[in-house]
Amino acid sequence: MPESTAPQVSSFSTTFTPAHLKFINAKLEKLSPEKIIEWAMISLPGLIQTTAFGPTGLVILDMINRIHIDNQAAANVHPTPASSSASEDESDDGDHHFKKSGYNTQRHPVPLIFIDTMYHFQETLDLAQQVQDHYNIPLKVYKPLNCETTADFETQYGQRLWETDDLSYDYLVKVEPGRRAYQELGAQAVISGRRRSQKGDRAHLDILEIESGTGLLKLNPLASWSFQQVWTYLRAYQVPFNALLDQGYRSIGDWHSTKPASNPDDERSGRWEGKQKTECGLHVDYFKMRAEFQATQKKKQALLASREAAAVVAAAPAIQA
Numbered sequence: 001m002p003e004s005t006a007p008q009v010s011s012f013s014t015t016f017t018p019a020h021l022k023f024i025n026a027k028l029e030k031l032s033p034e035k036i037i038e039w040a041m042i043s044l045p046g047l048i049q050t051t052a053f054g055p056t057g058l059v060i061l062d063m064i065n066r067i068h069i070d071n072q073a074a075a076n077v078h079p080t081p082a083s084s085s086a087s088e089d090e091s092d093d094g095d096h097h098f099k100k101s102g103y104n105t106q107r108h109p110v111p112l113i114f115i116d117t118m119y120h121f122q123e124t125l126d127l128a129q130q131v132q133d134h135y136n137i138p139l140k141v142y143k144p145l146n147c148e149t150t151a152d153f154e155t156q157y158g159q160r161l162w163e164t165d166d167l168s169y170d171y172l173v174k175v176e177p178g179r180r181a182y183q184e185l186g187a188q189a190v191i192s193g194r195r196r197s198q199k200g201d202r203a204h205l206d207i208l209e210i211e212s213g214t215g216l217l218k219l220n221p222l223a224s225w226s227f228q229q230v231w232t233y234l235r236a237y238q239v240p241f242n243a244l245l246d247q248g249y250r251s252i253g254d255w256h257s258t259k260p261a262s263n264p265d266d267e268r269s270g271r272w273e274g275k276q277k278t279e280c281g282l283h284v285d286y287f288k289m290r291a292e293f294q295a296t297q298k299k300k301q302a303l304l305a306s307r308e309a310a311a312v313v314a315a316a317p318a319i320q321a
């Protein structure tokens with residue numbers, strides 16, 4: 001049974017009371033997303049961004065890069081462009097390179113993680129590469145435990161696990177790898193691309209949340225934006241985006257649970273179509289999810305054991321005869 005080590009408790013957020021959180025959120029509500037992100041980059045230790053390269057996450061990523069560039073410029077830092085030769089460096093001053101090369105030559109200041117469920121669209125995987133090239137960022141990819149390929153996953157858990165045991169599927173492909181990422185990177189605060197206009201559980205999303213039990217901070221800097229605002233930003237700043245958006249997709253997850261949006265007023269209407277489900281588990285109570293997963297595994301093991309015992313009993317008369 002895949003297990004991460006016990007979830008760490010964020011030492012930073014343990015100093016927050018509910019009153020502190022309310023106060024901070026009231027302040028954050030008055031800030032633009034850029035200012036929220038800037039505040040987080042300065043104030044929150046162990047800050048990382050988790051993204052499936054949805055339109056919201058791409059806006060956030062672009063904003064982080066712009067803030068980083070501005071900060072470097074303000075601090076008069078002159079990074080060496082990855083592509084320039086030594087002789088060019090001698091003839092031009094650093095500032096010239098900085099302006100000429102733009103943010104493609106900057107080191108990304110907030111670690112970026114992507115959970116590869118093994119069932120993403122090829123368009124999403126292509127975009128992941130495009131984004132890394134565009135921003136010159138080292139992407140940290142996390143996969144289901146002990147799985148390099150889809151075949152590895154299916155050897156361990158069977159084919160189309162989402163049809164037979166949706167909860168275990170979500171835990172194995174998203175929740176556990178995500179938690180492993182947070183542990184390994186020492187994350188204390190995680191930026192996500194959720195927005196209130198995505199409706200469902202997200203309709204009343206706070207900008208800053210504290211995960212119960214672990215104290216992990218979750219920051220949703222674009223909580224107040226509409227899809228249209230996100231889209232306008234992407235086009236205005238020429239941010240790379242998923243080719244599936246041009247085919248009517250609005251929210252993009254695994255290929256087997258994602259379709260173009262069926263309702264133009266509900267951007268997540270193409271996710272888990274025909275099911276009650278609205279979340280993959282990444283943003284629900286971690287301990288509850290883990291407990292349910294463990295209970296399901298126990299039941300499966302008990303069932304297997306009783307089937308094996310029944311088979312032994314059934315074979316017994318044949319052996320005696």
Ligand SMILES: Nc1ncnc2c1ncn2[C@@H]1O[C@H](COP(=O)(O)OS(=O)(=O)O)[C@@H](OP(=O)(O)O)[C@H]1O
Binds near residue numbers: 050055192252283
């Ligand atoms: N596979 C994967 N890897 C890393 N991070 C992920 C992943 N799936 C979801 N997320 C994070 O959740 C944000 C909302 O995603 P979705 O609207 O697609 O919903 S869901 O999480 O799949 O239910 C999503 O926002 P974006 O950054 O806009 O993609 C991420 O912050």
